[in-house]
Amino acid sequence: MDKRKGSNNFGEEYLNHFSRHIRLPEFGHAGQEKISRAKVLIVGAGGLGSPAMTYLASAGVKRIGLVDPETVESSNLPRQIVHIPLNIGQPKVISAAERLKELNPKIELEILQKRVKAENVLELINAYDVIIDGTDNFHGKYLLNDACVITDKPLVHAGVLRYIGQVMTIIPHQSACYRCIFREPPPAGLIPTCQEAGILNTVAGITGLIQATEAIKLITGIGKLLTNRLLVFEALTMNIRIVETKPAPDCPVCGKNPTIKTLTDLNMIERNC
Numbered sequence: 001m002d003k004r005k006g007s008n009n010f011g012e013e014y015l016n017h018f019s020r021h022i023r024l025p026e027f028g029h030a031g032q033e034k035i036s037r038a039k040v041l042i043v044g045a046g047g048l049g050s051p052a053m054t055y056l057a058s059a060g061v062k063r064i065g066l067v068d069p070e071t072v073e074s075s076n077l078p079r080q081i082v083h084i085p086l087n088i089g090q091p092k093v094i095s096a097a098e099r100l101k102e103l104n105p106k107i108e109l110e111i112l113q114k115r116v117k118a119e120n121v122l123e124l125i126n127a128y129d130v131i132i133d134g135t136d137n138f139h140g141k142y143l144l145n146d147a148c149v150i151t152d153k154p155l156v157h158a159g160v161l162r163y164i165g166q167v168m169t170i171i172p173h174q175s176a177c178y179r180c181i182f183r184e185p186p187p188a189g190l191i192p193t194c195q196e197a198g199i200l201n202t203v204a205g206i207t208g209l210i211q212a213t214e215a216i217k218l219i220t221g222i223g224k225l226l227t228n229r230l231l232v233f234e235a236l237t238m239n240i241r242i243v244e245t246k247p248a249p250d251c252p253v254c255g256k257n258p259t260i261k262t263l264t265d266l267n268m269i270e271r272n273c
Helices: 012-017 028-037 049-059 092-103 121-125 138-151 201-220
Strands: 039-043 063-067 108-112 130-133 155-161 164-170 229-234 239-244
Touching (some): 039 049, 039 121, 049 063, 121 138, 138 155, 155 201, 164 201, 201 229
Parallel strands (some): 039 063, 039 130, 063 108, 130 155
Antiparallel strands (some): 164 229, 229 239
16 A cells, blocks of 8 residues: 555645645654544634634644634734734634635634523534633633533633733643632633733734644644643743643532532623734
8 A cells, every 4th residue: 555645545635735744753644634534613713713723724624613703803913813904894703714714625614603601612512522712701711611621522721911821731530620720710800801901912823823733732642732731931031831730629620529510601701812
């Protein structure tokens, strides 16, 4: 058998297109084949979701779900690189889908112009292998964490503000979840959003790309994930540190005696960085 064709007998064009992946010793045909079957849900088509979806689509992910209730605004464009000026006023999920189709015409897209809520989150994540948190609010982060733990869905969490980004990967019931580290959301208004405090565009880009990398590692099984580790990146000093974490036995959602068994909405407005 021609070793270049892999188990799916990919054509010459496909093999050439993804040749740089296939040549990676840990990756190879098997890794690219896994990506070609993978389904990833990206919640938020903003500063984090834009770079994550761009690189996942370019990597050959079979199916991407896009969830976002908002429309493109001029202030989004410096960091939400999937959108262009001509798409101002257009739903973000539509704008993003147009770009992803240009990058990967064969990709399957599910476009969901809606806000993630307790009443719909389980249905939204059900059909996907990996969930990416591209939200910029505590409502989205806690809701996605709790939903993914309850349904055993891998989640790649991230957050950004000003010059700082953070990323961690959560494998429910195997690694620490978001609530293991940040037990409860802070009081409303205590921590500003990106809209209020600002965000350097490259910080969102770097953080979103780390999320995409974690998703690829999850899908292919290569490398060491950011499980039980919170990566914190600070752009002004170029300082990157890893905070070691571990599952908390008393965590209210993934601990030994969980108290969170149903999902509820926090009284917060969802905005994507």
